[in-house]
Structure formats: structure tokens, C-alpha cells
Amino acid sequence: MLKRLDFSEFLPDRPLSLAWAKNVYPMAEGYRPVRAFQNITPALAGILGGAAFVGSDGTSALLAGTATDLYRYSGSAWTSLLGSLTATIWRFDQFNDAVIGVNGGAPVKFDLIGGTASPLGGTPPVSDLVATVRQQVFLAGDPTQKNVVYISGFEDPEQWTPGTNQSLSVAFPNGGEIMGLAGGETGIIIQKRSVRRATYTGDVTVWQFDEISREIGCMAKGSVASAGQSVFFLSEQGFMACDRNSVIPIGREKVDRTFFNLYSRDDIQNIRAAIDPRSTTVCWSMPGTPGRIWCYDWTLSKWTVIEQDLSLVFSGFTANISIDALDAIYPGGIDTIPYSLDAAIFAGGNPLFLVATDLGVVGALTGDPMAVQFTINPIEVEPGRRVRIRGARVVSDAVQGVVAVDVRARAGDSPKVRNSGAIRDNGRVPLRGNGRHVGVEVDIPSHSWTYALGVDLEYEMEGER
Template sequence: MPATPLAPYAPDVASVDATVSAVARNVVPRADGYAPILSPVPITIALPAACRGAVAVISPRFGTPVYFAGTGTKLYRSLGRGEWVDVSNAARTYSMPTDDSWQFALYGMQLVAVHLGAPPQVIDVDIEKQFRDLGAGGAFPPPRARLVAVVREYLVLGNLASDPNAVQWSDIGDPASWPLGVQDGHDGDIQSFPDGGAVTGLAGGDGGLLLQERTTRRMDFAGGEAVFGFTVLEENRGAVSPSAVARVGGRVFFVDRDGFHAFPFAGSSSTPIGAERVNRFFLSRVDPNRIAATLAIRDATGPRMFFAYRLKGAPAADPTVLGEAVVYDWLLDRWAGPVTLSIRAGLVAATPATSIDDIAGSLDDEGQLSLDDATYAGGVPALGMVTSDNRLALFNGDPLEAEFETPDLRPFLPNRAFARGVRLSSDADDWRAAVGGRESLKASDAPVYARERPPNVEGWSPCRVSARVHRARFRIPAGTTWSYATGVEADVVEEGGR
């Protein structure tokens, strides 16, 4: 039989004589199939306590990545070369609620960090050694809030401790000043929404997209005494939590109670990107009591989003660990999954700068790069996550173990078929295959797989499986070098009806 392309991942669809597959594990979509996901490589020591949020920023002055992470009681900074340095406000105790996490926004060179258990914190990324209270000592200090974003020249806070249904913005160009009402040259103000529930997502830019529990609104600059106007875009559509919302260019990706959605930033309605593809799979796997812990993480290495979630039935002793993810490529409009991981936070990351102490060999060695070579500056985009052991890791190691499954195939109905071998179209140095068969599509009639085999010298994984319904499972072992897997060939002949 000619090569059949590896099917797009859509576990919600019945995988019978279909053009979709139910398994594309530890891979990302390509236009012609799938590519590997690289394993995480730790670049720091462990934080002293469970990570409750992290962010990577590029130093405005030096152009190198700087990493910040928060626990329930402290804030830390790292240059990605091992240590975490405590940069907490020495005059402040952070007491984070159990269901909250640190949220960050960069206003110029000032990084603002918020959660409901403390006033907003701020640090100059390049100059200051500790966070401080935003607006401390000023006439108009900011409120405590769960969300923060930059909209035009305003810093905006959402889900206020005093009013979860409200947003409040600073004076223009002055994130330290938070007056209520336009007065005496000030234009900071507050807006509370009587319907839609608590504010659960806030995406900034030239305007703002505001997601509540049950309503989506646009935040547009109006000028004058109003400053901002708010327009309802969708009712009965919102986000489960701040961590489940991410803006990427002109799109805002988010998770609602029914699955995955994307909202064009300049549009008027969302697109259900997971419906009849991965939503039912996700809802069957996620802990329903911890769906708000879902993370929307942009993959800086490509046009992809990772949605990581806490698995149903995971040990209750450590509820902040997320054990699985699905991947969405928005340019291809294709999914892959599941991805096996164990993380607490995700971030848009970049490789750190190289210290002179970390340069292998001597600077006088032949072929050694000069110290001003761009390689040492870091800044190469990378997918970053804080693993379950609280270390910052970049996903730039060896490939994870990958697995694909074909749909159930019935090539000669009503007659049986005899499978003699299968072949994977891939540049993988090593792969294995197992072919399964069954007589019907009944749930009680599970496929019986032949022994997994590597390919022979002709590139075929041999098998001897006689059945009416066949399925092939391919595995590329962890650490194997490969860049693509595109299709499957099958050596199948028709048998009789018995």
C-alpha cells in the first residue's frame, strides 16, 4: 500500500477509517506530520519552596534574559546560571492565598508583580536589587489585585481585592499613581462590572481584552473624563483563571469551562479551537476541581501554545504540579498530544548569557570564539518551564520519547486482512512498531498487539497479524535523533471471510 500521511491529532473523533489519530504523544505538529519535543534541561538550582509563577524578561539595558519567580512568601531573580537570588521586599510579608499565583507585567524597565495577598510590587530590572511597594508613600497608592497588564501608557489592575468584578488603571505614564476619578490633572480611575462575574483575564496592548467568568469585553481608550470605554463582545464566554490566558501577537488564547478558545484581539467573537478535536479529551483528563490551575504557555520556538493541566486523580499532597499538556499550532490549526511533563509554571524564555567561567577550555585554544561573539550573549528563544522540583528548565535537550497511532483500518471489509509489516516515513535513527488487530469495533474488543519490533534492513517492522480491524503504534525512543515523521506504509493482503 502507498504511504498514508500521519493523521492530525483529534482524540474527540472516533478513530475508525478516519483521517484523524487519537495519539500523537510528545510531539508538535508540522505541515507534513510531526516533529519532536525536546526534553527539559535545568539551568538553575531549586527554589526554596514551590514556584507560584515565573516570568522571563529581556534586560532593556543589556539585552540579556533575566528570570523572576515567586513562591507563596518570596520573590527571586536569576540570570539562568544556577542560583536564585532573593529580591523580596524586605519591608513586606507576602501571604499568597492558596488558589492564587504571581502575575507579572513589564512597564518600561519596571517589572510589576501582583497577587491578592500583598500590594503590587515593582523592581527596576536593571538597577534595583529588591522589589518595593508600587507607589509607596504616594498620594494615590494602587489597590491589591490578582491581574496586571499594560494598556497604552496605563498600568491596569484587575480582580481587585476590594472588588473582584472591577479593573482600575493608573495615571497615564505614571504607574505609581492611582487616583479615583479624573481630577486635577489626574486620569486614573476604576470600573466595576455589575454582570459577568469576577475578572479572570486581562490582555494589554493598544487596547485591552478583558475576560470575566462569563463575559468578554473590549477596553478601548476613549479620552476625556471617561478615559476608557468598555464594550461587551461575548456573553457566556470567559476564562477559568489568569494563568489560563495568554496573548500572542493579535490573538488571545484562553481556557473556558468547555475547552479551548482563541480571540482575535481586534475581533468581536472567539473561535472554539478545541471543539470536536481535543475538548472532550481535555475535560476527561483534567482535575475538575483544579481546572483553574491550567497554564497557557507560549512556545517561543514556533507558532504554538502549550496548555498544561493538573491530571484527574493526581496526588492531593501537592496540588500545584501539572502532569500533562496538549499543544496547538495556530498557523497550521493542528493539535498534538498528550505531552508528558511535570511542571509548576511556564514562561516565554530565552537561553541565558554565558559566563566567562562557563566557557570550556582556554580562551587561547585554537578555534575558540572571541569574547564578543554573539553566541555568548544568549537570548535564543526557548520554551521554559519550572519543573516539579522547582528548577527552571529550558526545553532544548534530547528529544522526548514520541508515540503515534494510526486510526483503526478495515482495508478489505467484509473480508479479513493479513498485515505482514509496517514502515514509518521518518528520518529517525531508531523507531519501533507494534501492530494490533481485533474482530469488531466494540469497546469490549480491545486490539491485541503483536510484539513491538524495530525495522529490518529493508526498513520494515515485520509482523503477522490477521484481523478485520488493524491499528499500528509507532514509538521513537527518547534521545533518538530525528526531525520529522510524516507517514506510514503497510504491507497488507486480503484474506477470506473466515
């Protein structure tokens, strides 16, 4: 007899589900592989944040900051742009051809056309949050005014005198500390216990602030990321999405309990969020060796996990690399270059989801497919009956892999010694085991494959006692 065990939606919070889906992305049916980390830059020790942007002339710039410096990747090395800083974090946003960087101290500005950096002009507040909303820059994070958002002059990110050219500061009497900002045609201000929408009025008040969620807010500043109208963040109640009109849970009864069981509150303060600009996926990284990236595809409403040594993630564009820079990096000539010339490392302006390792090396997930693991929690193959497992077939175009079965009399029993077998040339995996509850683990090593849908179990029913 055959029974198909689908690689269904990854729901580790639920007992009868796919308990683990590692190093894959979801599809409408099944999963596809995540590719391995491929370095783009040399190490930048102590990296605290990064971003990449493209100017109006098409020039791209990959920026990153440490506790003391702001750097630009030149195509062969990191070049210091602005030193003698005191930074605790780095976040960036673009305003025309200027990149505004905040770091927990005085904000800075990078000129995309001129390639130079300087302190942000005017009298901007100390800040660690930044967003461009319409034609103005929003800042927040002043440690002496944690509930205040500061707004620049109209079309002038270096005008910070309240009452001049629509510049103002706004203190919110409830909701607590401001934990995140998101830009666009409207602004989103996320506090510890509130979410507000900022709408431009153009009248004497300039901006209108509407509370769209009360008692749901953000618990970690690094968890906020936005794409189009959507804003994502981690709250005390779990992962949330805001469409600028309401806030909805996206991890409840899916991954929230699992996530909170794995990490302490101190751990969660190290979370970093970023959008994969080539897909509809928001990613939250938890650093470590290995660390984990929790991925949510908002069009499919599905989650997966990537395991990768990392310190943080960010999104943007790769920097242009000139022929001269290639000569400097690979003095042995073109035959010594370990990548094809159309690889991500050379594609200036190419949108990428970027990962920084614990050593500060920045790269993208563009290499060979990573090793993958699926785990299906023990289920009753035939309700109320014991079964004898004879073999399995992985429903996939993967030609390599190992299938293991965990057979138990009761679902709550300790896992039995797993019986496992490799995929043979005919696609079959020989297995042996008997029990009432059967769990399955499938491990696919790094090789070329494109989809995995589930496992077909071969079994016989045993007699009743």
C-alpha cells in the same frame, strides 16, 4: 498490498483519527520531535510563577516568586529580591523598564536597569492579574471587588488615585469575576461569562469598553495567554481564541472532550498557559509526574501533547551568565561543563519557552529529541474485508523504533494482544496479525530524527465467509 496510514491531524475527540501524538510538534505534513528538558537554574522550592524580560539597555532578568519571596536568577543561584510577602500566585508584565508583579496581595515592582525590587508605589489594589495596555497598567483580582478593573495613571504605573492623570476603576455589572487580562494597543478583559475589549478614547471617559462575547468566558485564570492580537483561554465550552473582535473555539471536536474527561474541575484550576516565543504555539500545562503540556499551533490549527514532569510553564528570556558565574557553577573548569557554550543555559536574552519542574528547577525543551508515540485508532483497511498484516514501514527519517498492530474483528472489541516489531536496517518492520479493524502504535526512542509522516502497512486480503 500497501496502505498508507498518515499521521494526520491529532484529533482524540474523533473515533477515526490519530488518537495520540505525544512529544511532537505538528508540521504542515506530519510531525517533528520535541526536545527533552534541559535545566537552566537550580531548584527554587515552592515556585508559584515566573517570567523573564529584557530592559532597554539589553539586560535580561529571569524572575520567579514563591509564597514569601520574589527572586531573580543571577546566573548561578536564585537571589531573594523582596521577602516577607504573602503570595498565592505570581504573574508579571513589563512597563518600560519596570516589571509589575502581582501575587494575590500587594503588587511589586522590579527595576530592570537597577536590578532592585520594591512594593509598587501609590495605592495599587490587591491583585493577581496584570496587563500593560498602551501607556497604562491594568490590574484586577481584588477579592472584595472581583468584577472591577483598576487602571493606573497615564504613563505612570504608580498612580492609582481615581480621577487623577486618567487613573480610574471600572466595575462591570454583568459577566462575573474577572479571570484574565491581555494588553497591547487595546485591552482584553475576560470574565467568567463575558469578554470585553478596552479601547482608549482620550476623552472624559478615557476608555471605552465593548462586550464582544456574552455567555462565553474563562473558567480558570491560569489558562489565559496572549500573543500579538490573539488571546487564548479555556472556557466551560472548551479552548478558545479571541482576535479582539470575536471569540472562536479551537478545541471543539478536536481535544475538548478528551481534555475534560481527563481532568476534574479542581485539577483545571492548576492549569498554566504560556506562549512559545520561538513559534506560533500556545501551551497549556497540567502539573504532574508526568504532567502534560497541551500545545496548539495557531497557524496550522493543530494540537499535540508533551509529557513532562512539571509544575508550571512560562515564557520569556534567559538571564545573562557571566564568566565569573560559570567559574562558580563549574569550578572544575571548561571541560566539566556538560553543555556546549552556545546552549540555552548561557544565552542571555534568548527567547525561550520555560518549564518549571515539580522540584522548582527551571529549564527549556532544548535537549535531545524525546521518546515519541503515535497511536492510530483501529480502522477498516479494506472496508468489509478481513486483512492479514505482514509488515510495515514508518514513513520517517527515524532509524530506530517499534511498530505494534492491534487487529480486531469489531472496532468496539477489546484490544488484542499486540504484535510488534522493531525497525530493521532495511527499514522494514515484520508483523503478524489478521482482522477487519487495524490500529497502529509507533514508538520512536530518543535519537536524531526530523520528521514522521505515517506508516505503510503491508497486507493481504483474506477470503470472505
